[in-house]
Amino acid sequence: MKVHFGISRIELVQGDIAQQQVDAIVNAANAQLAGGGGVDGAIHRAAGPTVMEETRTRYPLGCPTGDAVATGAGKLTVKFLFHAVGPIWRGGREQEADLLRSAHRRSLQFAAKHDCASIAFPALSTGAYRFPVDLAAENALDETRTFLLTHPDPLIVRFVLFDAGTYAAFARVLDGFIQ
Numbered sequence: 659m660k661v662h663f664g665i666s667r668i669e670l671v672q673g674d675i676a677q678q679q680v681d682a683i684v685n686a687a688n689a690q691l692a693g694g695g696g697v698d699g700a701i702h703r704a705a706g707p708t709v710m711e712e713t714r715t716r717y718p719l720g721c722p723t724g725d726a727v728a729t730g731a732g733k734l735t736v737k738f739l740f741h742a743v744g745p746i747w748r749g750g751r752e753q754e755a756d757l758l759r760s761a762h763r764r765s766l767q768f769a770a771k772h773d774c775a776s777i778a779f780p781a782l783s784t785g786a787y788r789f790p791v792d793l794a795a796e797n798a799l800d801e802t803r804t805f806l807l808t809h810p811d812p813l814i815v816r817f818v819l820f821d822a823g824t825y826a827a828f829a830r831v832l833d834g835f836i837q
């Protein structure tokens with residue numbers, strides 16, 4: 659599914675984030691930048707050890723929740739990895755939605771700063787961090803739409819959803835934007 663916002667667009671695909679041919683891939687990292695399973699595991703496995711070496715050297719203090727840091731991409735053919743830290747879901751009263759929006763915004767700002775024409779996001783926080791998928795889709799897509807409508811250069815933002823249920827949740831929200 660593809661929807662245009664001004665000169666830019668949002669795409670939804672079902673697949674593996676580590677296989678995307680884009681300028682930048684967003685990793686679902688933790689605040690320690692310590693690596694893990696899910697998206698984090700898939701990206702580090704595909705990229706090789708240089709990425710973890712770079713995060714350790716350049717960001718020894720990790721990355722706060724709601725923020726992101728940039729590294730090279732090792733063996734991946736993309737130009738950059740942006741390691742974004744989404745919030746752990748704690749029931750919705752600890753600014754989780756704002757923090758999820760901020761993790762997207764920071765990654766999009768990095769894409770702009772590094773002149774990326776395309777960027778791929780996973781469904782941040784919806785796996786190990788247990789953020790409800792419908793609410794995550796609403797916040798991720800609305801924050802991205804807001805960014806694209808004010809960003810002066812064309813940018814393709816692809817959400818790469820692993821399973822059919824997550825794809826359907828994102829598709830429902832994106833569909834709602836064009837009704």
Ligand code: APR
Nearest residue numbers: 674675686688693694695696697700783784785786787820
């Ligand atoms: N490609 C795309 N999406 C994937 C992939 C993949 N290869 N693997 C898993 N997913 C999906 C999950 O099904 C989920 O919908 O990505 C979404 C995010 O899941 P997680 O990777 O668990 O990310 P998150 O919920 O943000 O938790 C981050 O998990 O791996 C650790 O180090 C990471 O501590 C951090 C935490």
